[in-house]
Amino acid sequence: MxxxxxxxxxxxxxxxxxxxxxxxxxxxxxxxxxxxxxxxxxxxxxxxxxxxxxxxxxxxxxxxxxxxxxxxxxxxxxxERHDAYAQVLERWFSQGLAYTCTCSRKQLQAYDGVYPGLCRNLGHAPSDGAIRLRVPELEYRFTDRVQGEYRQHLGREAGDFVIRRRDGFYAYQLAVVIDDAWQGINNIVRGADLLDSTPRQLYLQELLGIAQPRYLHVxxxxxxxxxxxxxxxxxxxxxxxxxxxxxxxxxxxxxxxxxxxxxxxxxxxxxxxxxxxxxxxxxxxxxxxxxxxxx
Known part of the structure; x- marks a missing residue:
């Protein structure tokens, strides 16, 4: 290289x-x-x-x-990058890809971390709660340079995930993908605790038309x-x-x-x-x- x-x-x-x-x-x-x-x-x-x-x-x-x-x-x-995140979020919300979720943590305790889509079709206003991204019933996979092949079915194993929190702060998953693309990052080396976040990020890259980087999880x-x-x-x-x-x-x-x-x-x-x-x-x-x- x-x-x-x-x-x-x-x-x-x-x-x-x-x-x-x-x-x-x-x-x-x-x-x-x-x-x-x-x-x-x-x-x-x-x-x-x-x-x-x-x-x-x-x-x-x-x-x-x-x-x-x-x-x-x-x-x-x-x-210093909030405007970039807001533009993407507003576009997805207008396209129906994102929606507002008013569920509390207590309501979701029984679902073992996989969001069951309770607010998917309720039409809450953006200011009423967290913003979630609809995920497809598809499996996403990639080959990590150290960990080998990793796969995750987004619908069954992750569910619709938060891209802006209820308190108005943007979520890691959204910001990291937008900023990696903006900075031209094509090789991501990070800890293995983020391995299970990667399929969600692959989906975000797909929505944004971003090329998939190489991954190495230590x-x-x-x-x-x-x-x-x-x-x-x-x-x-x-x-x-x-x-x-x-x-x-x-x-x-x-x-x-x-x-x-x-x-x-x-x-x-x-x-x-x-x-x-x-x-x-x-x-x-x-x-x-x-x-x-x-x-």
Whole structure:
């Protein structure tokens, strides 16, 4: 691939600071792009102001810089992209592809996360509730570069899903597809916790006439008790003074080779070495237990 043919991105959510699981996803995304001599973009997925931690956006970018990451261009913020989402939502609503749902969480508890279409034909006004997208009774499938073939029947396994919440904030599924297309993203590297979101995104791409990108879902980093490392569970922020050893741990979690001499190098030196030795075919499919000291 030449530099113009690969466009990747890292898109953190500022609901907390970067933790080791975030580092693994960022590292995989960065190395895959740079090894292909590609573009690597930064996007802040700040769609949910009530859950955003004050100062997290700045801290995330500063942490990435301390760990040696360099991105192309300016960081894009989804909070500045609401007009683009609104235009698509209004078009789909007028075409009957989207509708308003007034169901409460309590009403939907019995349906095991699959929306049963209770409001599909009731004609509620857009301001009365959440906006859902009608899904077809079709199976969507794709081949992930690490996880292999993945398939999901949207009607039976997902149901009509929310694209704008009741509180007026736009949903991740809608924003991520619109912004990936706008930025020209054609390679998506992210955590395997988003694997089951991908079929919904394939459907959104179909509606928008967008070419399907390549996908690579890296394994989740878990605690020994099986819990995923995350902002809400025993996952402290990445310390800036541990950048080199934590980058090496992240490389091992991704199945990549390391060199003991790198332990004495700078984060930039580790990343340069890792780009030269990157092999996505060595990434494990299954979740990886965090090494001692990461939690």
């Amino acid at each position: 030449n530099r113009s043919s690969y466009v990747g991105r890292f898109a953190p959510t500022p609901s907390g600071y970067l933790h080791f699981g975030s580092l693994v996803a960022a590292l995989a995304s960065y190395l895959d792009a740079r090894a292909a001599n590609g573009v690597w973009l930064m996007r802040m997925e700040d769609l949910d102001p009530p859950r955003e931690v004050a100062g997290a956006q700045t801290a995330i970018l500063q942490t990435l810089e301390a760990y040696g990451f360099e991105w192309d261009g300016d960081c894009v913020r989804q909070s 394994p989740l980093i878990t605690q020994p008790d099986g819990h995923k490392l995350g902002k809400s569970y025993r996952s402290p922020p990445l310390p800036a003074d541990q950048a080199t050893p934590l980058l090496l741990r992240a490389l091992r979690a991704l199945g990549q080779p390391t060199d003991e001499q790198l332990l004495y190098g700078t984060p930039q030196e580790v990343l340069r070495w890792a780009v030269q030795h990157w092999d996505a075919g060595q990434i494990p499919r299954l979740s990886v237990i965090a090494e001692s000291g990461i939690d």
